[in-house]
Amino acid sequence: MTERTLTKGGSSSPATASxxxxxxxxxxxxxxxxxxxxxxxxxxxxxxxxxxxxxxxLLMTLPAIGLLAVFHYTPTLGNxxxxxxxxxxxxxxxxxxxxxxxxxxLFTDPRFWNAASNTLIIxxxxxxxxxxxxxxxxxxxxxxxxxxxxxxxxxxxxMPHFFSWVLVVTLFQQIxxxxxxxxxxxRQNGYAPLDVMTDPDAFLFxxxxxxxxxxxxxxxxxxxxxxxxxxxxxxxxxAVDGAGRxxxxxxxxxxGLRPVIILLxxxxxxxxxxxGFEQFYLQRDAFGSSVSEVLxxxxxxxxxxxxxxxxGAVAGLVKGVVGLILIILANKLAxxxxxxxxxxxx
Amino acid sequence: xxxLFKDRPVWAERPSLPARAGKNTALxxxxxxxIFPLYVVILTSLSPAxxxxxxxxxxxxxxxISLQAYADLFSGGVVTRAVLVSLGVTAVGTLVSLVATIxxxxxxxxxxxxxHRPLLFGVLLTFLFAPGxxxxxxxxxxxxxxxSYWSLILPTAVNAxxxxxxxxFFMNLPxxxxxxxxVDGASEWTILTRLVLxxxxxxxxVVGLFYAVGYWNAxxxxxLYINDNSKWPLQLILRxxxxxxxxxxxxxxxxxxxxxxxxxxxxxxxxxxxxxxxxVPVTFIYPLVQKHFTKGVxxxxxxx
Numbered sequence: 001m002t003e004r005t006l007t008k009g010g011s012s013s014p015a016t017a018s019x020x021x022x023x024x025x026x027x028x029x030x031x032x033x034x035x036x037x038x039x040x041x042x043x044x045x046x047x048x049x050x051x052x053x054x055x056x057x058l059l060m061t062l063p064a065i066g067l068l069a070v071f072h073y074t075p076t077l078g079n080x081x082x083x084x085x086x087x088x089x090x091x092x093x094x095x096x097x098x099x100x101x102x103x104x105x106l107f108t109d110p111r112f113w114n115a116a117s118n119t120l121i122i123x124x125x126x127x128x129x130x131x132x133x134x135x136x137x138x139x140x141x142x143x144x145x146x147x148x149x150x151x152x153x154x155x156x157x158x159m160p161h162f163f164s165w166v167l168v169v170t171l172f173q174q175i176x177x178x179x180x181x182x183x184x185x186x187r188q189n190g191y192a193p194l195d196v197m198t199d200p201d202a203f204l205f206x207x208x209x210x211x212x213x214x215x216x217x218x219x220x221x222x223x224x225x226x227x228x229x230x231x232x233x234x235x236x237x238x239a240v241d242g243a244g245r246x247x248x249x250x251x252x253x254x255x256g257l258r259p260v261i262i263l264l265x266x267x268x269x270x271x272x273x274x275x276g277f278e279q280f281y282l283q284r285d286a287f288g289s290s291v292s293e294v295l296x297x298x299x300x301x302x303x304x305x306x307x308x309x310x311x312g313a314v315a316g317l318v319k320g321v322v323g324l325i326l327i328i329l330a331n332k333l334a335x336x337x338x339x340x341x342x343x344x345x346x
Numbered sequence: 347x348x349x350l351f352k353d354r355p356v357w358a359e360r361p362s363l364p365a366r367a368g369k370n371t372a373l374x375x376x377x378x379x380x381i382f383p384l385y386v387v388i389l390t391s392l393s394p395a396x397x398x399x400x401x402x403x404x405x406x407x408x409x410x411i412s413l414q415a416y417a418d419l420f421s422g423g424v425v426t427r428a429v430l431v432s433l434g435v436t437a438v439g440t441l442v443s444l445v446a447t448i449x450x451x452x453x454x455x456x457x458x459x460x461x462h463r464p465l466l467f468g469v470l471l472t473f474l475f476a477p478g479x480x481x482x483x484x485x486x487x488x489x490x491x492x493x494s495y496w497s498l499i500l501p502t503a504v505n506a507x508x509x510x511x512x513x514x515f516f517m518n519l520p521x522x523x524x525x526x527x528x529v530d531g532a533s534e535w536t537i538l539t540r541l542v543l544x545x546x547x548x549x550x551x552v553v554g555l556f557y558a559v560g561y562w563n564a565x566x567x568x569x570l571y572i573n574d575n576s577k578w579p580l581q582l583i584l585r586x587x588x589x590x591x592x593x594x595x596x597x598x599x600x601x602x603x604x605x606x607x608x609x610x611x612x613x614x615x616x617x618x619x620x621x622x623x624x625x626v627p628v629t630f631i632y633p634l635v636q637k638h639f640t641k642g643v644x645x646x647x648x649x650x
Contacts, residue, residue, distance in 0.1 A: 047460075050459075050460040051460055053459075053460070054459040054460040055460075056533060056534035056535060057452075057453040057454075057456060057459050057460070057534055058453065058459075058460060058461065059453075060449040060450060060452055060453035060534065060535075060538075061449065061450045061453035061454055061465055063445070063446040063449060063450070064446040064447060064449065064450030064469070064504045064509060065450065065465060065468065065469070067446060067500065067503050067504045068468065068469065068472055068504055068506070069468075070485075070500075071477075071482070071485070071500060071501045071502075071503070072472050072477055073468075073477075074477075074485055075477035075478065075481035075482040075484070075485045076475065076477040076478070076481070077481075078477070078478075078481030078482075078484060078485060079477075079478055079481050081480070081481065081484070086484075088484075088487075091488075137376070140369065140372060140373065143369065144373070145354055153373060153376075153377065154636075155632075155633065155636050156376075156377050156380055156381065157376065157377075157380065158632075158636065159380065159628075159629065159632060160380060162555075162559045162563075162628045162632055163563070163625065163628060164562075164563030164564075164565055164581050164584075164624065165563075165565065166563075166565050166581045166584050166585045166589060166624075167563075167581075167584065167621065167624050167625060169589055170584060170585075170588050170589045170621055171383045171384075171387065171621070172383075173589060174383065174386070174387060174404060174618075174621075175382075175383050175386070179403070179591075180403075180404070181386060181403065181404045181406075184401075184402055184403040184404060187402075188402060213379070213380070217380070232355075235355075235357070235358075236355065236357045239357040239358060239359075240357060244359075245358075245359070245361070277566060278565050278566050281566065281569075282585065282589065296479070299478075299479055299480065300479060303479075303480050303483075304480075304483065304570065309480055309484065312479070312480040313478060313480040313481060316478035316479055316480055316481070317478060319478075320475050320476060320478055323475065323476075324474055324475050327474055328474075
């Protein structure tokens with residue numbers, strides 16, 4: 001179902017048929033090498049004919065497009081309250097304009113810079129300590145020969161991805177928290193209990209462990225697919241030529257994963273401000289905001305706790321704009337390195 | 347090194363004993379790290395008061411089975427209501443999401459159709475930026491959806507990623523099917539429901555699971571939009587009574603949850619039972635869909 005075709009309505013009257021043919025009468029198209037995403041230039045079939053042909057398809061897109069328009073695009077426009085002193089009684093139309101006053105206040109707020117630096121620190125730690133794990137895990141899983149055992153292991157490691165953050169944080173608390181299993185065993189053996197779940201020094205360790213527990217398994221999917229696509233003959237020839245298993249991994253497996261690794265690395269850089277939200281919101285009180293406040297929780301506590309909507313919107317807008325710039329830069333980088341990126345070059 | 351080989355290929359040397367031992371230990375350790383917390387939680391929720399007391403907390407070794415904690419939870423109270431709210435939101439939300447996503451994915455699956463490009467662009471553009479928490483909150487509030495269950499569904503009803511996955515799958519189906527049906531005068535609706543959907547069960551199951559898990563796990567939307575705690579979904583209950591450790595039996599909010607009070611299960615068992623209730627739907631639905639992950643439904647679609 002790639003290209004709409006000309007032959008429709010074989011049973012319709014000659015008049016309709018010719019009109020429809022007119023509607024679909026595009027010149028034969030050049031084969032599209034961009035994977036069916038690009039659309040050939042049309043010589044302009046009449047709008048009404050195309051509407052008559054495609055109204056059902058348009059109608060089908062309506063619910064989703066409508067939902068995105070209302071719940072994505074409208075609130076995006078709503079960001080203009082960042083330039084207002086918004087209050088709910090006067091609304092967007094009645095609230096006074098204040099220019100960049102909120103931006104100035106934001107950039108002089110030490111808590112904002114604390115949240116920004118925490119976000120960057122967490123992102124960096126994720127990059128170094130989380131990112132390589134799915135790669136290693138995928139190589140390990142891929143080396144399991146028995147399909148049944150492999151299936152069982154995959155099922156197990158994918159599963160935590162589907163647990164909510166509340167659940168994951170609760171499980172960690174039950175095992176590692178001050179009233180959790182670990183402390184319980186320590187206490188019963190005469191040692192002092194150890195509560196890592198409230199220790200600010202342990203914060204990065206705890207949140208990274210949680211991420212690994214929850215999502216490292218799920219992260220293997222894309223690497224496993226890349227591994228399955230590696231030409232098996234390469235391994236055989238290398239083995240015949242005397243390459244051992246580590247040399248094969250270094251010279252065949254890792255180069256096979258290289259494009260995926262680069263792509264995901266670049267995407268990660270574009271997504272650096274989105275370190276996650278619920279995980280930090282849930283543990284903010286336990287660890288203290290000096291280590292656990294990230295940009296999203298800052299926005300929440302700025303606004304919905306204090307009622308200062310414009311201050312929160314400003315922080316959200318700054319984060320969104322910086323994030324957008326990062327994504328665009330990351331994609332530019334991806335294209336430079338010959339990868340696809342999240343969107344293709346237009 | 348791949349699924350192609352059920353046996354070790356002839357050219358591959360058999361790994362040394364330490365290497366095999368190391369690999370198997372690593373795999374076993376990974377499985378244990380994931381399963382162990384679940385085991386402890388499930389076991390404690392099923393343990394009688396005596397077992398919880400003698401363990402001094404979480405139970406590691408089974409010492410009798412008691413369903414008292416679950417009987418308490420489902421005796422009609424805050425938790426019972428929260429489970430019903432979560433189930434309802436998940437069911438209605440998944441239905442709304444799947445219908446909107448399938449329709450739009452099919453509607454956008456035919457390049458060259460009217461407004462195909464701008465509409466697709468409008469969908470893809472949502473990948474690049476989020477509207478921001480505050481404007482979205484104000485919108486939901488202005489639409490009068492605060493404390494309405496629809497606030498948990500509509501803002502997240504259409505996920506562009508899921509839409510793109512579905513669309514890519516539809517586009518990879520042989521186009522002759524649709525063409526020949528069109529020649530026979532079939533409407534697009536008929537083609538979608540009679541021909542395309544029956545061939546798309548796998549991708550529908552996967553996308554349905556993504557949506558269902560999203561609704562079941564939704565936490566922050568409820569924090570933002572649901573002030574009335576009698577309308578709280580399960581994740582908020584889980585947070586308040588387990589993660590934050592508010593006492594179930596002594597809390598006035600839950601007053602009628604544990605009827606009788608005195609004969610109830612230990613607090614810890616009840617807490618763990620709430621965790622299990624939050625866990626169970628995911629672990630039950632997941633194996634039904636899991637096989638499609640390994641078949642590469644998602645990867646194939648993303649590449650497309």
